[in-house]
Amino acid sequence: MAGSRNREKRWDKLDNTANLFPVIAGENMTNVYRMSVKLKEEIQPKLLQEALNIVLPKMDGFNLCLRRGVFWYYFEENGRRAPKVVEEHTFPCRFIHPSTTRDYLFRVTYYGCKINLEVFHVLTDGMGGINFIRELTYQYLRLAHKELQEQYGDVFSYRTSLNREDSFVKNFKKKSKRGYKSQKAYLVKGDKLSEGEFGVMHLLMPLDEIKNVAKKYDATINEYLVACFIWSIYVECLKKMPSKRAIRAAVPVNLRPFFDSITTKNFFIMVSAEFKPEKDEYTFEQVLEIIKKSLREQITKDHLEELFSYSVAGQLNKFARPVPLFLKNAYMKMVYTKSALANTTTVTNIGNLKAEKPYDEYIERFYAFIAMSKGQNIKGTICSYNGVLVYTFSSILTETSIQKCFCKQLVTDGISVSVETNGVYSC
């Protein structure tokens, strides 16, 4: 995007999902997610800043600022200097005030051997975040190890996508029914951490072990871990009693493989893994079967298409378009509040991350997690790299009984678990 000073700044519309984020985002519901990469060496801040300065102008999807129009929000090319890289000094996933990041909608921090990328979800989903942190890390490593730079030069990986198409609009089907459930789900409540505090707990486990266990249950890793989470809520919060409200975990599904897209804009949709305890004492196996069935019924191309088509049709409606932004915002807030309470939690699976040779030997681990949202006081994020799966609980509750029950289930199934936290539970 670099160009002459007098060139007109580029601008772009927000994708269908992104329209919601600026409306609902604030200090208490930041809509920020974090991706971290832990290297095998201490981070050098100057080199990290230099790497960001090199990578950012080439990343059209991150070189943006958010502007408010009369009818819609929109992105505008930013073009300012990259935001300052600082040492991590706050709790993770805090609200991104554009004034503190030179109007960019992400921040980069470091701590010890770890590089953190925090992204406001309006920009992109997990796939876009991974693209960025991977390229940033590669560039950092090229600066830190001159032999890499000499060998590979400052060019992006051929796997990195810079595509910014709106895949929602490209793939939506007209005349779709409303696909989301809006019945209130069971909500996890309890004593909260003090205002501004945020609990993070990473559970590290060998990927092979969890693969074998999931195979034993004839489930995918995702189904198994979602079921473990729902089981933990059932045991710890409902005490294995029947409930009028279902325990529902929102599971974001990456739509790119279904619609042959490589966009770096948001392109995901939520499905719900639902378990409604109607009798006493379900076993873990029974819960897992219910979750498997619930997820498999929903993750089909037709159903996913139906889910996002309804909201895209609303966005493109010729009567809705001229409605002033503040009225659209009020409506979206209302709809969001209703739908947010329809889920107990969210479990995101970023997938098995890979780094290219020769960079992979400098990288120890990837971590990812998401911020809290209305009614959802605890969430889970899954990612794996180099044979280690990291399941991260992000929570604002003081209690760790759900995490404990989750661990217990894993350990019972024969998985070796290691725990890392951000220290909030030991103070």
Added chain:
Amino acid sequence: MARCKKCNVEILDDTDRCPLCNLILKKNDKEISELYPLDVIATTRKHRLLANIMLFVSIVLQTIAFWHDYDAHGVKIMWSLIIGMAIIYTNVVVRLTIMGRSGFLFKIAGVCFFALVFCVLGDFVMGYKGWSIEVVVPIVMMGLHLFIFILMLAHRKHWQSYIMIQVALVAIGVVLVTIGALGFIKHVILLNVSTALSIFMFLGIVIIGDKRAKTELKRRFHM
């Protein structure tokens, strides 16, 4: 690093108790993970303590003011309300400008907006003489115009990004002038002057700014 015998998991943190079950841990020689800065917790708590102290002092001051006012004038409470507004305004300003992390433009607009609201409320508390809407509002609007003009000069690369504030000032001015024309505001001279200034400033920017101004407006008003 340590192992929790009850949970049967490895704890990688530098801690003496298990974060899951709170059992005291026996450390082993394996390396400890330092993934997060621990001083963040203390810093966050210190900031919150300061904010809470400020809130507490405000409540005490307001209560004392109310009590004195009531003691002197009975139910005709007046000056304590003004003190109350000043205390709330101080809290708003401190939270917005010192503790808040919003941009300077938002902070200035916020401080001005709340100042205007409290001026209007103050006017009403003192038996509405109209000075807040007839004098203070247009003066603040004119001040904002001057300020925006200076900002446009200072940020010549992004001057067009201030255009929507001008649009908002024009809209507010038109609404106030209409209210004045309907006879709800007595002295409308300053309001008319500030609204005319808003319109001329906006027109000037659109005409002189030419393509950049028009492109900005097209973006802001795209449907």
